[in-house]
Amino acid sequence: xxxxxxxxxxxxxxxxxxxxxxxxxxxxxxxxxxxxxxxxxxxxxxxxxxxxxxxxxxxxxxxxxxxxxxxxxxxxxxxxxxxxxxxxxxxxxxxxxxxxxxxxxxxxxxxxxxxxxxxxxxxxxxxxxxxxxxxxxxxxxxxxxxxxxxxxxxxxxxxxxxxxxxxxxxxxxxxxxxxxxxxxxxxxxxxxxxxxxxxxxxxxxxx
Amino acid sequence: xxxxxxxxxxxxxxxxxxxxxxxxxxxxxxxxxxxxxxxxxxxxxxxxxxxxxxxxxxxxxxxxxxxxxxxxxxxxxxxxxxxxxxxxxxxxxxxxxxxxxxxxxxxxxxxxxxxxxxxxxxxxxxxxxxxxxxxxxxxxxxxxxxxxxxxxxxxxxxxxxxxxxxxxxxxxxxxxxxxxxxxxxxxxxxxxxxxxxxxxxxxxxxx
Numbered sequence: 001x002x003x004x005x006x007x008x009x010x011x012x013x014x015x016x017x018x019x020x021x022x023x024x025x026x027x028x029x030x031x032x033x034x035x036x037x038x039x040x041x042x043x044x045x046x047x048x049x050x051x052x053x054x055x056x057x058x059x060x061x062x063x064x065x066x067x068x069x070x071x072x073x074x075x076x077x078x079x080x081x082x083x084x085x086x087x088x089x090x091x092x093x094x095x096x097x098x099x100x101x102x103x104x105x106x107x108x109x110x111x112x113x114x115x116x117x118x119x120x121x122x123x124x125x126x127x128x129x130x131x132x133x134x135x136x137x138x139x140x141x142x143x144x145x146x147x148x149x150x151x152x153x154x155x156x157x158x159x160x161x162x163x164x165x166x167x168x169x170x171x172x173x174x175x176x177x178x179x180x181x182x183x184x185x186x187x188x189x190x191x192x193x194x195x196x197x198x199x200x201x202x203x204x205x206x207x
Numbered sequence: 208x209x210x211x212x213x214x215x216x217x218x219x220x221x222x223x224x225x226x227x228x229x230x231x232x233x234x235x236x237x238x239x240x241x242x243x244x245x246x247x248x249x250x251x252x253x254x255x256x257x258x259x260x261x262x263x264x265x266x267x268x269x270x271x272x273x274x275x276x277x278x279x280x281x282x283x284x285x286x287x288x289x290x291x292x293x294x295x296x297x298x299x300x301x302x303x304x305x306x307x308x309x310x311x312x313x314x315x316x317x318x319x320x321x322x323x324x325x326x327x328x329x330x331x332x333x334x335x336x337x338x339x340x341x342x343x344x345x346x347x348x349x350x351x352x353x354x355x356x357x358x359x360x361x362x363x364x365x366x367x368x369x370x371x372x373x374x375x376x377x378x379x380x381x382x383x384x385x386x387x388x389x390x391x392x393x394x395x396x397x398x399x400x401x402x403x404x405x406x407x408x409x410x411x412x413x414x
Contacts, residue, residue, distance in 0.1 A: 055261070056264075079331050097306030121303055124286050
């Protein structure tokens with residue numbers, strides 16, 4: 001089980017996830033530029049994110065999200081708080097791992113069984129399934145401006161290819177982290193960032 | 208990690224938890240009677256249950272409950288649905304295990320850290336902490352009328368001692384399960400059942 005990553009404000013530790021996403025026309029070209037910057041690619045992975053609506057809070061209005069994420073047999077519950085920065089996708093976020101659950105009778109085993117069980121629990125509490133986002137992700141890290149930027153080349157079912165760049169930053173470091181990401185994006189030939197989430201893009205595309 | 212126990216209605220499998228609870232004046236006397244029935248006691252355990260209010264549903268009215276249960280380092284999320292039987296405490300129930308979480312900075316390690324992290328996640332979603340129920344439980348199984356009844360002798364902080372008897376039953380077997388539990392309770396010298404939960408009793412007692 002992966003360690004839980006939690007980003008949550010408190011007096012002693014404020015950590016923000018500064019993230020930008022770009023639509024990619026030519027994935028191979030972006031990959032070549034990443035390689036030329038000495039990016040280290042990790043194994044690709046399949047992710048399934050199941051998004052839920054809140055029983056009484058309009059997440060579209062409050063700019064939050066609740067999802068179950070499955071990556072192989074591993075399942076996490078993630079809450080994403082409102083964006084606190086208009087240009088980047090900086091958010092408060094909490095992500096906690098769950099234990100593997102028994103399959104439903106006749107249902108699939110492994111991670112999907114766990115997702116199904118947690119879906120039942122959330123539905124019993126009044127949360128409603130909105131949509132599943134399925135993607136193949138090629139994660140990498142690239143050294144850039146004295147730090148290491150987390151990179152993901154995503155191929156999203158129904159949407160196409162995207163590049164995501166992310167840095168963790170303390171409260172006072174958010175502007176520098178944004179500038180660092182912007183410069184790397186330009187270096188990779190990506191100019192216009194996409195602020196909408198994959199979920200929002202899928203909904204906009206009527207998928 | 209204990210296997211998840213889930214009780215949830217569907218076409219192919221309906222399992223109900225038929226449970227009754229009794230206030231106990233003389234725990235030693237009940238224990239002697241259980242031993243004379245060849246009950247097998249397991250190791251005692253300390254349980255902490257943290258109950259939450261729903262962001263927009265009145266659980267007191269809907270007769271539901273959501274709790275985090277910690278038993279040592281193990282933590283589960285439990286939803287208890289409405290009672291479907293007035294005499295017994297028969298309920299729909301779902302219980303799912305979570306992975307161990309990283310402690311908060313300066314916070315306690317182990318199971319309590321996991322409870323604290325999940326408390327944060329639930330509070331971010333609008334759930335509100337109601338109360339913690341702390342008890343020492345002596346679990347046992349006793350052969351009775353051709354089946355095995357799950358027994359718990361509970362010492363609840365702020366409330367005193369209780370006996371709980373429980374059987375799992377299919378949809379058509381609930382009346383027999385109730386009769387079986389009632390007969391065992393009489394055999395153990397317990398006549399009047401307590402329908403209220405420990406949480407309700409603590410609230411009623413102003414604890």
